Amino acid sequence: MAQDNPEGYVIVGQISGLHGVKGWVKVYSYTDPRENIIQYSQWFLRSAEGWQEIKLEEGRRQGKGVVAKLEGYIDRDMSAQLIDRDIALLKDQLPQLEKNEYYWNDLIGCKVINQDKTEFGIVERMIETGSNDVLIVKGDRERLIPYIRGQVIKNIDLDSSIIQVDWDPDF
Numbered sequence: 001m002a003q004d005n006p007e008g009y010v011i012v013g014q015i016s017g018l019h020g021v022k023g024w025v026k027v028y029s030y031t032d033p034r035e036n037i038i039q040y041s042q043w044f045l046r047s048a049e050g051w052q053e054i055k056l057e058e059g060r061r062q063g064k065g066v067v068a069k070l071e072g073y074i075d076r077d078m079s080a081q082l083i084d085r086d087i088a089l090l091k092d093q094l095p096q097l098e099k100n101e102y103y104w105n106d107l108i109g110c111k112v113i114n115q116d117k118t119e120f121g122i123v124e125r126m127i128e129t130g131s132n133d134v135l136i137v138k139g140d141r142e143r144l145i146p147y148i149r150g151q152v153i154k155n156i157d158l159d160s161s162i163i164q165v166d167w168d169p170d171f
Contacts, residue, residue, distance in 0.1 A: 009044060009051065010094060010105045013037050013087040018080060019062065023073040025082055027059070027066040030104065032128075035061040038068060040093055046086040100149075102156060104133075110161045112137045112145065115154065118169045120145070135163070143171065 017026035029037040038059030044051040055071040073079045094103065104126045112120040112135065121139020126147065128134075133147040145167055146152050155164040 008091050009088040010091050011086045011088045015082045015085045018076050019067040021076045023075050023079045024067050024069050025079050027068050029066050034066050040089055044088040106158055110163045112163045114165050114167050
């Protein structure tokens, strides 16, 4: 997920390749489960000119990934121009979260400090490892900090864009 999203957009995936000859694309989905991305028929794709609204005609789970057919893209050559484009939704399209729940997009760009007020840097992105999510924090160096609420993640203040962690600066 990128930090430079205009307010109101949440990146939920990326066009990662082509599928077949009839314009279908492979989608790397950040949603959980991955096929949740195809529940939304209105997508926004990032191009050099900005965000382009596009309609999802069809989509399905394909192996470990997702494939999709987008309106107006009828063959492989047309769809090839979409590879590596981010897929976003309007934040209003997403379900409301419970208290103390966050979308990854909300955490990206937050400053990370420990309980001694040592600054580690900014959350650049997040990854899923299977056992828990991990914050990728860029500062004086890159740190991988497990997203374990209560144990490692002590406080999240979105108003101040600060995440407080119980983490040793030497790790």
